[in-house]
Amino acid sequence: MERPTLKELAVQALSSVERGYDLLAPKFDATPFRTPDWMLAATITALREYGPFERGLDVCTGTGAGLEMLEEATAEPPTGVDFSAGMLEQARAAHPGADLVRADARALPFDAAYDLVVSFGALGHFLPDERPQLFDGIFRALRPGGVFALPMSRAPRRTQPAYWLLSGFDLAMRVRNAVWRPRFVMYYRTHPRPALLADLDAAGFAVETTPMPGVGELIIARRPAG
Known part of the structure; x- marks a missing residue:
């Protein structure tokens, strides 16, 4: 697959989040932004002790990388x-058996329908004050006893180049959003682990973590069975 050009990436970055991903969708899987296969494999391995799972939902599915994991981890076809209509079009072509729904993740239209919910690489698209809406919707989408599995890669240290690369990206994005409309919300350092755990707890989840060797950890947020 052909990678997007610098001009295409620039146009995408100056668009809204929805329009930007519509534009990027046909070439998205050729970018570094697609969830890598090693992350999907590590998540499946870490989830085995918490299953089996019947029905799964991938929130902010994009072109459907998370659907691949759910097709292996759940008994029924995933949702x-x-x-982004453009991203869903690509996901539909790659996963014709999946149920694909266009909706804002801050207002999920599901009620106690799934026993496993996953999301990969999407938290940067939500400002800190939007996470409660996201997590409340995921809580409602789960059946009692169901699991929200959130993989987290190991955060880079200040001594590592990746730390400064991500910090620089966030700074550039803040400057862009201060001077340009519509905003494009995508940040790497707005969802630190303690804040995520606190927000999940506030949403009503029972939270634990399990290691993913060589990757980081998997946050397991369970809707209480009661």
Whole structure:
């Protein structure tokens, strides 16, 4: 697959989140932004002790990388939700058996329908004050006893180049959003682990973590059975 050009990436970055991903969708899987296969494999391995799972939902599914994991981890065909029509079009072509729903993840249209919910690489698209809406919707989408599995890669240290690369990206994005409309919300350092755990706890989840060797950890947020 051909990678997007610098001009295409620039146009995408100056668009809204929805329009930007509509434009990027046909070439998205050729970019570094697609969830890598090693992350999907590590998540499946870490989830084995918490299953089996019957029905799964991938929040902010994009072109459907998470659907691949759910097709292996759940008994029924998976569901993917995203608000980019372009991304869903690509996901539909790659996963014709999946149920794909166009919706805003801050207002998920599901009620006690799934026993496993996953999301990969999407938290940067939500500002800190939007996470409660996201997590409340995921809580409602789960059946009692169901699991929200959130993989987290190991955060780079200040001594590592990746730390400064991500910090620089966030700074550039803040400057862009201060001077340009519509905003494009995508940040790497707005969802630190303690804040995520606190927000999940506030949403009503029972939270634990399990290691993913060589990757980081998997946050397991369970809707209480009661």
